[in-house]
Amino acid sequence: MYVLHALCLIIIDNIRMSPLVIFISIVTLFVIGSIIGWVIELFFRRFISQHKWMNPGFLVGPYLPIYGFGTIALYGLSNIDLSFIGLSDQSVWGIMIKIVLIAVIMVLVEFIAGLIFIKGMKIKLWDYSNRKGNIMGIICPSFSLIWLIVGGLYYFFINKYLVNGIYWLSSDQHQIYYFFIGIILGMILVDFAYSIHLATKISEVAKKNKVIINLDELKENLRKKTLTFIKITKKGKKLKKLGFFFPFKGNKETISQEINEYAQNENTKKGEKD
Numbered sequence: 001m002y003v004l005h006a007l008c009l010i011i012i013d014n015i016r017m018s019p020l021v022i023f024i025s026i027v028t029l030f031v032i033g034s035i036i037g038w039v040i041e042l043f044f045r046r047f048i049s050q051h052k053w054m055n056p057g058f059l060v061g062p063y064l065p066i067y068g069f070g071t072i073a074l075y076g077l078s079n080i081d082l083s084f085i086g087l088s089d090q091s092v093w094g095i096m097i098k099i100v101l102i103a104v105i106m107v108l109v110e111f112i113a114g115l116i117f118i119k120g121m122k123i124k125l126w127d128y129s130n131r132k133g134n135i136m137g138i139i140c141p142s143f144s145l146i147w148l149i150v151g152g153l154y155y156f157f158i159n160k161y162l163v164n165g166i167y168w169l170s171s172d173q174h175q176i177y178y179f180f181i182g183i184i185l186g187m188i189l190v191d192f193a194y195s196i197h198l199a200t201k202i203s204e205v206a207k208k209n210k211v212i213i214n215l216d217e218l219k220e221n222l223r224k225k226t227l228t229f230i231k232i233t234k235k236g237k238k239l240k241k242l243g244f245f246f247p248f249k250g251n252k253e254t255i256s257q258e259i260n261e262y263a264q265n266e267n268t269k270k271g272e273k274d
Helices: 002-015 019-049 065-078 092-121 141-170 172-209 215-232 235-242 252-273
Strands: none
Touching (some): 019 065, 019 141, 065 092, 092 141, 141 172, 172 252, 215 252
16 A cells, blocks of 8 residues: 555646556556566466466466566565655665565565465465465565565666656557556456456365365366367367367367366375375
């Protein structure tokens, strides 16, 4: 809440405009971060972690909300006034505190988002279980260090340009942009509602079998089933094109069966470990 409050004060102080412009500025930060984050995750999974093209994250479309909220935090913390603790924004200590705060907040955002899905819906969106020092497979020291580096790079090389860009886009001279960004936000909200509905069904199966479902593993299993379906049906060719963004689109019985089979297999693995 403090970061969001500080962000509003920063925008007011810098552009002295209406609450609508403040809202547009925050939405712009969210959309930019969500889309860029999706692109980063897409290439990270293709060339580093999974070595295959896979639509990352929870939503269907090309955006990751966790990165959107992270971008808002990056923007707010990078421009926060530290005079209330007696430090200059341009002092070495002031810059160091901002970068460390960025890393801490980003890790906290990641942990809270992961915890909500694991505890609330029994769905794991990412898994750091094989990394040293991880906590519940949600956060780990290596990725926390990455967030620290990202914070530094953002502060020194991106922030000032983003501030100017947000000011330019959100000004009253570009009101047509309000319509454009509103459409994108609407698409994200519709996507979120669809994805929550889908996640609720997966969650019901997970809770019934008392397991946590790894969403990426489930998507991969469905992808393999879809490839088999492609070989024997004409409809499969269409599903291949849709499969990247709609991995759960297709034969409802097959998909429902796959979710249940996955949950039962995880339950079996869990029993073997016990």
